Amino acid sequence: MASESGLPFSSDMPAAASKPRSIQDIVSVVVDSVWQYVHVAAAAFLFYEDRLLCLYSLVGFASLCCGVVAASRTGGVVPVMGEELWRIAIPASAIISVTTSLGCRIAGWVSAKATCCLCVLVPAAIVGLTTVTVRNDKTARLRL
Known part of the structure; x- marks a missing residue:
């Protein structure tokens, strides 16, 4: 069912379309937090070396x-x-x-x-x- 403007409602979206979006969100959160740990590990290694x-x-x-x-x-x-x-x-x-x-x-x-x-x-x-x-x-x- 579509709204008066012709755009579909969120309930009209199939469940499979929302599932990859949640996986993408999880991947982006992991990637965003991993770079912080990589920087901390690189600084620790640099401080160990110098x-x-x-x-x-x-x-x-x-x-x-x-x-x-x-x-x-x-x-x-x-x-x-x-x-x-x-x-x-x-x-x-x-x-x-x-x-x-x-x-x-x-x-x-x-x-x-x-x-x-x-x-x-x-x-x-x-x-x-x-x-x-x-x-x-x-x-x-x-x-x-």
Whole structure:
């Protein structure tokens, strides 16, 4: 039976036509979630192979968290609600960590000089960048 506009009702559709659609939905959900696990496994393998990158990434993440806490304590803002944290601070801290690790690897600094960069330069740069970026974010101030 068709409607007045000539389009069929959903009850007019045979059961076989709706079954492949549900299989397609299941396949798309599986494919959409599998890529996340593939990325996590690839990052774990990369961190296993390059421990200096893993170390710089962990220090970068800890420094980012310290910068967010410092900005929220002193600036009177809600850092995670602002746009600048997600748009500028997080990608910039990732870039700083990865490029510093790569630069140390290329320069051959895998011991004392890399530890100096790790302990002093990277955390200071990321905490400073995050604090300044979040503190100057107007959308984070408006959400109080």
